Amino acid sequence: MITKKAEYAIIILAELASHPPGSMVTSKEIARNRAIPANLVVQLLAALKEAGWTSGTRGPSGGIKLIIDPAEVNLRQVIETIDGPIGITRCLFSNTPCQNKTHCSLRGVWAKAQQNMLSVLEEVTIKDLAEKGAKDC
Amino acid sequence: MITKKAEYAIIILAELASHPPGSMVTSKEIARNRAIPANLVVQLLAALKEAGWTSGTRGPSGGIKLIIDPAEVNLRQVIETIDGPIGITRCLFSNTPCQNKTHCSLRGVWAKAQQNMLSVLEEVTIKDLAEKGAKDC
DNA sequence: TTATAAATAACTAGATTGGTTATATTATAT
DNA sequence: ATATAATATAACCAATCTAGTTATTTATAA
Numbered sequence: 001m002i003t004k005k006a007e008y009a010i011i012i013l014a015e016l017a018s019h020p021p022g023s024m025v026t027s028k029e030i031a032r033n034r035a036i037p038a039n040l041v042v043q044l045l046a047a048l049k050e051a052g053w054t055s056g057t058r059g060p061s062g063g064i065k066l067i068i069d070p071a072e073v074n075l076r077q078v079i080e081t082i083d084g085p086i087g088i089t090r091c092l093f094s095n096t097p098c099q100n101k102t103h104c105s106l107r108g109v110w111a112k113a114q115q116n117m118l119s120v121l122e123e124v125t126i127k128d129l130a131e132k133g134a135k136d137c
Numbered sequence: 138m139i140t141k142k143a144e145y146a147i148i149i150l151a152e153l154a155s156h157p158p159g160s161m162v163t164s165k166e167i168a169r170n171r172a173i174p175a176n177l178v179v180q181l182l183a184a185l186k187e188a189g190w191t192s193g194t195r196g197p198s199g200g201i202k203l204i205i206d207p208a209e210v211n212l213r214q215v216i217e218t219i220d221g222p223i224g225i226t227r228c229l230f231s232n233t234p235c236q237n238k239t240h241c242s243l244r245g246v247w248a249k250a251q252q253n254m255l256s257v258l259e260e261v262t263i264k265d266l267a268e269k270g271a272k273d274c
Numbered sequence: 275t276t277a278t279a280a281a282t283a284a285c286t287a288g289a290t291t292g293g294t295t296a297t298a299t300t301a302t303a304t
Numbered sequence: 305a306t307a308t309a310a311t312a313t314a315a316c317c318a319a320t321c322t323a324g325t326t327a328t329t330t331a332t333a334a
Contacts, residue, residue, distance in 0.1 A: 059301025105269035132242035196332030
């Protein structure tokens, strides 16, 4: 399952993207605006920074800003940054089909189902959500 | 994520469907043929019986048999029988969008992504897998 | 009446989730 | 300079879920 943390990360990015480009927003503001636990915002911002999407300035009048075009980041990327690789079954995590059996016809079904899901998540960008005003679920 | 138990249940049904209609197979045979822990087979058969898909006869020369047309049972049904309702995010488990916010544009994305996945799982039946000789992953 | 097989129920170790808590570091307003 | 506001980093935790195991009971064919 896509975790709540990944969902929060998407919402945090959408919140940042909803402000004028280059402007700073504090983690507390994000937490308040989107009703996300403040400590979680801090934790998630660390991962978003690591991914190269945000940068922070410390001290008074500091904050976080987006350093990429929100149209260039899609939901799959954010989810995988926070949760790690996506797999709807354990089978899909190993890159080779079942070693102990000669053939696995289930794997193809899982792969197709997952790809159908991922293509939707790849189509939608942070910009799309920021425009629609994404809120928490 | 789709659990291993759900995957096992699918494979158990495919195994049953791969035998002549009406014929009996013991849980131990299923376990051996498909390399599934014998106790888990027993546990899962209870759920498959509850769903009305199999029936068992106890004692010597007993076993399990399918009591439905394997073409009538699809993967989504089996998964939901074992794992409960499918939801790629927590959001999709509540049938109403976020009460605390007026609108949630993320929900629509999750719903579409999930539906794209489910439609693949609905297309594939136990019969399809039995014909292809589905094995464990 | 005994061996065989399903049926039922309860338990468990380990991993994951959704956080919390504590502390350190840095920039700026005064 | 220095107090303060803010990011940054790390470690911890309770609750739940997963993938099983263990133990017991019931039915039936030979």
